[in-house]
Amino acid sequence: MSVTVLDVARAAGVSASTVSRVLNGTTPVHAAKRRRVLQAVRHLGYEPNGLARSLKQRKSLTLGLVVPDITNPFFAEIAKGVETASHRLGYSLILCNSGNAVERERRYLEVLRERRVDGLVFVPAGRHGDALRAWAARGLPVVLMDRVVAGVASDAVTTDNRFGMKLVVRHLVRLGHRTIGFIGGPRGVSSADERWVGFLEGLREAGLAPESRLMVRGDFTFETGLRAAPALSAAARGRLTAIVASSDVMALGAMRAVHQRGGRVPETVSIAGFDDIAAASLVQPPLTTVAQPVREIGERAVELLVGRVAGERTRPSFVRLKPRLVVRHSTGPAPASGARR
Amino acid sequence: MSVTVLDVARAAGVSASTVSRVLNGTTPVHAAKRRRVLQAVRHLGYEPNGLARSLKQRKSLTLGLVVPDITNPFFAEIAKGVETASHRLGYSLILCNSGNAVERERRYLEVLRERRVDGLVFVPAGRHGDALRAWAARGLPVVLMDRVVAGVASDAVTTDNRFGMKLVVRHLVRLGHRTIGFIGGPRGVSSADERWVGFLEGLREAGLAPESRLMVRGDFTFETGLRAAPALSAAARGRLTAIVASSDVMALGAMRAVHQRGGRVPETVSIAGFDDIAAASLVQPPLTTVAQPVREIGERAVELLVGRVAGERTRPSFVRLKPRLVVRHSTGPAPASGARR
DNA sequence: AACGTTCTCGAAAACGATTTCACGCGGGTG
DNA sequence: CACCCGCGTGAAATCGTTTTCGAGAACGTT
CATH class of the missing domain: 1.10.260.40 (lambda repressor-like DNA-binding domains)
Structure with missing residues (x-):
């Protein structure tokens, strides 16, 4: 043939x-x-015939990429970075969409092992990393992105979420805001937890006392933001002048809620997000947010991975990239009543 | 080992x-x-060892997916459908992001051939399908999505773009609009061309005469919309009451432009898009648009592909899916002056 | 002229599975 | 009783490369 x-x-x-x-x-x-x-x-x-070559050489020149949801613009951007870097370095990339389901995740890692991928770039879905541990146990290279899972010492590339969230709080405080609501992400997802802590530290830095009623947990969806905003407003009894969300999608939900109730952003309430997805600059008003170096996350991850495939390092290396505050028009000076405090 | x-x-x-x-x-x-x-x-x-098995069985149980830009929400959604269907049918998926560059596209097809993928799901970037022809020439299975390329008779899954665009025009006409601007996509991209034709047919259906000055070509970007909207306004000398764009991203750009100049949507001008990307329902006002059955496009494509891999059909089959008008709040009745005309 | 060295290259052995082929063995049939 | 068939099995061939091994040729050195 x-x-x-x-x-x-x-x-x-x-x-x-x-x-x-x-x-x-x-x-x-x-x-x-x-x-x-x-x-x-x-x-x-x-x-x-690449198959024959791979068989003989005992390396497939293929990497696996597992993300929770390729449809999420944040992961899509990461995927792009990973894809670019992989192909640049001569590797092909097998895409796996875990849909946030731990079971599918487990299945995928199995398939990838059968396919004899040389390494894995991974954004874990759940909190418990059983599948990941099984992977690492066989000595297979893996690098985590965005999140880190407890009890697994592998390479990782993350954003300094705590720092990023503090940037937001500082920005709002400088604008005169004193009562700030927070919409966090799911507990156990390390990036979400770090942002939570960053928010608290930001308040402390400014000499503000955190109020637990003004901090809610969400799941990174638009609906969460939609529901959380009015809830926070109510909990604050009219004192609320700003809301910061742990993700842009939730921030957009909050913004919609404010608009629906006749409020104006940022006049009534300032809103800030996290991630800087494409939609953030497209909405009206454009969203103030924290930009992660998404492309770079993907690229660094792959570089780390192929380094490890080549057997360069032995100790896990942990890269933390600095995010950047992007001030747009969804945040403004606190209204007089709120500024007076 | x-x-x-x-x-x-x-x-x-x-x-x-x-x-x-x-x-x-x-x-x-x-x-x-x-x-x-x-x-x-x-x-x-x-x-x-999957490699050994594939070598012996002469099939890799792997498919290739080539898209112009995985970051584009439309393609991301398609990718998700393709990924899901592939894995459900026991195939792995190699992701290739052509970045709209014909040269990269060519390289990718080459790599995929070396990898001995069993088939290819493909959204071609450019107009000329040399690489594609080379692929098909070797008798390798391929199915096109969204677009079709002239002179290549392969399987394809597309949306009925002409029909979709006519739905939009009918909707606007029913609202009393008589002078409608159009922002099209690049010439030579079949889906864009079909929408262009659909717009013209929609006007004709309503007994309206198309004005070429009110139809511009764009490249599916936000900036295009941003620039095109004022240009169309000017060209229409105040008669313009509605703009329809060939993609949501361009529609969002147009919307921004209107807002920036103090106009209101839909009171001043109605705006409609195409694709129904996630951001469409997130902006204010939510965008009236045409929803493509994106997930289904991906899934049908894969099913077609593995059918062909199994050697089922011999003649190329051409699937055309019906899109659906999604009326939100960016379109409204034409203002009196415009309706009178 | 004899003798290492260095170059170039072919035969054959991997890589790790699947598949073909043939064979032994029971049991049903004429 | 001879024959044939089907079942379960192992030995060996095969998929298409790369790589090891060893040998011949060419070349320079003493």
């Missing part, structure tokens, strides 16, 4: 080994023969 | 062939031996 290295060898009047050597440049080959080989390759339209 | 079928065979006191038979259920095996084999598999933690 398809043309093999042997066909090329026969056509060029050399042995299969020589063809291989020419194609891979592993060992010098006489110029004349080399030319004959290359010509035969071109003439027969030979395309090496 | 890793445990092979031979290790299992030795441990179970049978031959390698028997182990294979047990694992694949190709041929009946005595219950006693079968049990011993399964136990040995479990005990040794054996995991079959």
Whole structure:
């Protein structure tokens, strides 16, 4: 059916080994023969069989990417970074969408092992990393992105979420806000937890006392924001002048809720998010948020991974990238009543 | 290093062939031996080597997915559908992000051939399908999504763009609009062209004469919409009461432009888009648009593809899915002046 | 002229599975 | 009783590469 290295060898009047050597440049080959080989390759339209090569070389030049939801713009951006870096370094990428389901995640890691991927770039869905531990137990390379899972010492590339959230709080405090509501992410997801802590630290820094009634937990969805905003408002009895959400999608939900009740952003209440997804700059008013170096997360992760595949390091390395505050128009000075406090 | 079928065979006191038979259920095996084999598999933690299997069976159980930009929510949604369907049918998926660059696209198809993927799901970037033709020339299965490329008769799953665009026009006409601006997509991209035609037909249906000055071409970006809206306004000399864009992203750009100049949507001008990306329902006002059955596009494409891989059909089949008008709040009755006309 | 070295290259052995082939063995049939 | 068939099984061939091993050729050195 398809043309093999042997066909090329026969056509060029050399042995299969020589063809291989020419194609891979592993060992010098006489110029004349080399030319004959290359010509035969071109003439027969030979395309090496990657499967056979991978089998022999015991490396597949393939990486696995597992994300909770490729439809989430944040993960989509990460995926793009990962994809770009992988192909640049000569690796192909198998995409796995776990849908936040731990069971599917487990299945995927199994499939990826069968496929003999050389390494795994991973945004774990749940809190418990059983599947991940099973992976690491076999000595397979893996690097985590965005989140880290307790009790697993692997490479990881994350954002400094605590710092990022503090930037937001500082920004709001400087605008005169004193009563700030917080919409957090699910407990146990490390990035969400860090942002929670960052918020608290930000308040403390400004000499403000946190009120637990003004801090709610969400699941990163639009609906969460939609419901949380009025709830926070009510809990604050009219003192609330700002809401910061742990993700842009939730912030957009909050913004919608405010609009629906006739409020104006930022005049009535300032709103800030986290992630800087594309929609953040598209809505009206454009959302103040924290931009993560998403592309870079993906790229660094892959670089770390192929480094480990090549057996460079032995101790896990932990990269923390600095996020950046992006001030747009959804945040403004606290209204007089709120500023007076 | 890793445990092979031979290790299992030795441990179970049978031959390698028997182990294979047990694992694949190709041929009946005595219950006693079968049990011993399964136990040995479990005990040794054996995991079959997919590369070896693929090499022998001459099928990789892998598909390739090539999209212009995974970051674009429309393609992200498609990717999700493709991923889900692939894995459900037992295939893995190699992700390729062409970045709309024809050259990268060509490279990718090459890599995918080397990897011996069983088939390709493809959203072509450019107009000229050289790479695609090269692919099809080798008799490799491929199914196109969203767009179709001239002169290539392959399977395809598309939306009825013409019909979708007519739905929008009818909707606006029913609201009393008589002077409607159009922001189209790049010439040569079949889906964009079809929408263009659909718009014209919609006007004709309503007995309205198209004005070429009120139809501009864009490239599906936010900036296009941002610039096009004022331009259309100017060209219409105040008669314009509605704008329909060939994509939501452009519609959002147009909406922003209107807001920036102090206009209101839909009071000053109605705006409609196409695609129904997530952001469409998140903005204020929520965008009237045409929803494509995105998830289904991906899934149908994969089903078609594995059908072809299995050698079911021989003639290319062409699936056209019906889109659906989603009326939100960015469109409203034409203002009196416009309605009078 | 004899003798290492270095280069180049082919034969054959991997890589780890599946599949073909042939064979032994019971049991039903004429 | 001879024959044939179907079942379960192992040995060996196969998928298409890369890599090891060893050998011949070419070359420079003393």
